[in-house]
Amino acid sequence: MKSYEKVIEKIILICAILSTLSVGLITVFIFHSGLPVLKDYGVLSFIFGMDWKPTNGQYGIFPLILGTLSVTFGALIIGIPTGIACAVFLVEILPSNIAKIFKSAVELLAGIPSVVYGFFGLAVLVPAIRTYFLPIYQIFRPEATTTGFSILAGAIILAIMILPTVVSISENSLAAVPHEYREASLALGANKRETIVKVLIPAAKSGILSSVILGMGRAIGETMAVLLITGNMPVAPKSMLDSVATLTGTIAMEMSYATPTHQSALFAVGIVLFVIIMLLNILAQLMMKRMGGGQ
Amino acid sequence: MTEKLKQRNQYKSIKNGVFYGIIGFLAAITLISLIVIVGYILINGLSHINWEFLSQEPRRMGKEGGIFSVIIGTIYITIVAMVIATPVGVAAAIYFNEYAKGGKVVSTIRFFTEILAGIPSIIFGLFGFAFFVVFLGMGWSVLSGGLTLSMMVLPTLVRATEESLKTVPMTYREGSLSLGASKWQTIIKVILPCCKSGILTGLILGIGRAVGETAAVMLTVGGSLKLPNTIFDSTRSMAVHLYMLASEGLSREKTYATAALLILMVLLINTAANFISRRLGN
Structure with a gap:
């Protein structure tokens, strides 16, 4: 081996390490910048504090956590059945050449920048909720009011945004179910619907579940769309038409004008976000691995 | 019965x-x-995209005029990001596929690269702000944003390159080595040429992600509307511009025009990636 090749090999190794190191570097810097506030303020009163009033020096992020959770679960309730149905439709029902076109359409959905979704929500969904949905809602709850900037608007847009994730991973795991399963089920006299519901979906369970977890991670981490349409009010929500502030939206909005302590508090919000997302990702990775090992 | x-x-x-x-x-x-x-x-x-919109600089915070400097800013940030990310990503993929002999270290590294792909952009933005903008003193600049974006597109690049490296038949490597070529010569002259379109696909997908990215760019590049002269200047990408216009309600038609242009660009980029990867498939 020529000597320069050894050098090249080293450089390549460094590149490989560099691409990994960034995760560590990100972790170190986020924690380094956010920990002081967590220490001074106390982890519990930071996470469970009900008041986010940075100008008064009050940094309780529980309203933000509630905001993120409500929008995320709303998105999951809408997005997951739709996504799984879509995957089943693609794999089991549509002929494969049409399914291909459908699939590239869904992939297109994934490529649209989040700020465009946010703008669409702002321009269409928010006014629609204010003028069309509110009167219907008021039939049941006459006292309800809304500006349109709401959990509902955020949940609908996020649901559309997580669809590509849910559809493509569920679809892959459905397609990976061995053909014998289908044949065996049909041979036993089950019809196609029964085969899908009782054989295929259970067999693809772990893949579908990991798509749900990844979709959830995407919804929690999404910033620009929710920033534009949830109203950014750091108050615990009471109905789905209330405005909320999310963890991500608060960071993006307040970072540019924050004082040093406030900035550090925003980094601490980042820590909370980071930990949640990491746990979800690791869970999804383990799930996928189990899926791979099971076959 | x-x-x-x-x-x-x-x-x-x-x-x-x-x-x-x-x-x-x-x-x-x-x-x-x-x-x-x-x-x-x-x-x-x-209907609002016309030559003036594309060629004029924004006036009155984007309320009037066009988005010329914003388009240039977007291209600038994207180029910086890809120039940094491409060699590192391709080299990392080569290491994983050609040099690493499996085992715990590689699977750990892989695990982390996978995780990197799931970190939300706002976290990258926070990191970029703390590390590049403040700690390394680069300020809000094209360079800070490019570096942050390069970290974000790395997983895409590494994965795309690896996938195409895997499709190169083992016999190619054996053939080249048996002719007396060294390992590095084999990689450069035999394996990489086979992976051209795979790497290109990853590159284009990375560009798509860089163009559409908002949160991380907002925190690391700033929002200056001036034409950037050097990589140490602050600028504004199209996605950030769209956010500013939308959130401040400055001008309805400019907002729609910017959004339409952004969608067109991203669709074009993704279609190109699809086209190239399909050609690879054949």
């Missing part, structure tokens, strides 16, 4: 109808929401 069977069959067929109805309905909703979103923005925006 036959009555009962008939009834059961009827019941079953109703159940089937409901099942397929629901599934078809939900799938249709997915497709319709895509068409509505893209269609609505293009219909409202395309």
Whole structure:
């Protein structure tokens, strides 16, 4: 081996390490910048504090956590059945050449920048909720009011945004179910619907579940769309038409004008976000691995 | 007995109808929401895209004029990001596929690269702000944003390159080595040329991600509307510009036009990636 090749090999190794190191570097810097506030303020009163009033020096992020959770679960309730149905439709029902076109359409959905979704929500969904949905809602709850900037608007847009994730991973795991399963089920006299519901979906369970977890991670981490349409009010929500502030939206909005302590508090919000997302990702990775090992 | 069977069959067929109805309905909703979103923005925006809009600098915070400096800023940030990310990503993929002999270290490294792909952009933004902007003193600049974006597109690049490295038949490597070529010569002259389109696909996908990225760019590049002269200047990308216009309600038509242009660019980029990767498939 020529000597320069050894050098090249080293450089390549460094590149490989560099691409990994960034995760560590990100972790170190986020924690380094956010920990002081967590220490001074106390982890519990930071996470469970009900008041986010940075100008008064009050940094309780529980309203933000509630905001993120409500929008995320709303998105999951809408997005997951739709996504799984879509995957089943693609794999089991549509002929494969049409399914291909459908699939590239869904992939297109994934490529649209989040700020465009946010703008669409702002321009269409928010006014629609204010003028069309509110009167219907008021039939049941006459006292309800809304500006349109709401959990509902955020949940609908996020649901559309997580669809590509849910559809493509569920679809892959459905397609990976061995053909014998289908044949065996049909041979036993089950019809196609029964085969899908009782054989295929259970067999693809772990893949579908990991798509749900990844979709959830995407919804929690999404910033620009929710920033534009949830109203950014750091108050615990009471109905789905209330405005909320999310963890991500608060960071993006307040970072540019924050004082040093406030900035550090925003980094601490980042820590909370980071930990949640990491746990979800690791869970999804383990799930996928189990899926791979099971076959 | 036959009555009962008939009834059961009827019941079953109703159940089937409901099942397929629901599934078809939900799938249709997915497709319709895509068409509505893209269609609505293009219909409202395309008519406002004209030569003045593309070639003039923004005036009065983007309320008037065009988005020339924003387009240049977007291209600038993207180029910086890709120039940094491409060699590192391709080299990392080569290491994983050609040099690493499996084992714990590699699987750990892989695990972390996978995780990197799931970190939300706002976290990258926070990191970029703390590390590049403040700690390394680069300030809000094209360079800070480019470096941050390069970290974000790395996983895409590494994965795309690795996938195409895997498709190169082992016999190519053996053939080259048996002719007396060294390992590095084999990689450069035999393996990488086979992977051209795979690497290109990853590159284009990375560009797509860089162009559409907002949160991380906002925190690391700033929002200056001036034309950037060097990589140490602050600028504004199209996605950030769209956010500013939308959140401040400055000008309806400029907002739609910017959104339409952004969608067009991203669609174009993704179609190119699709086209190239399909050609690779054949």
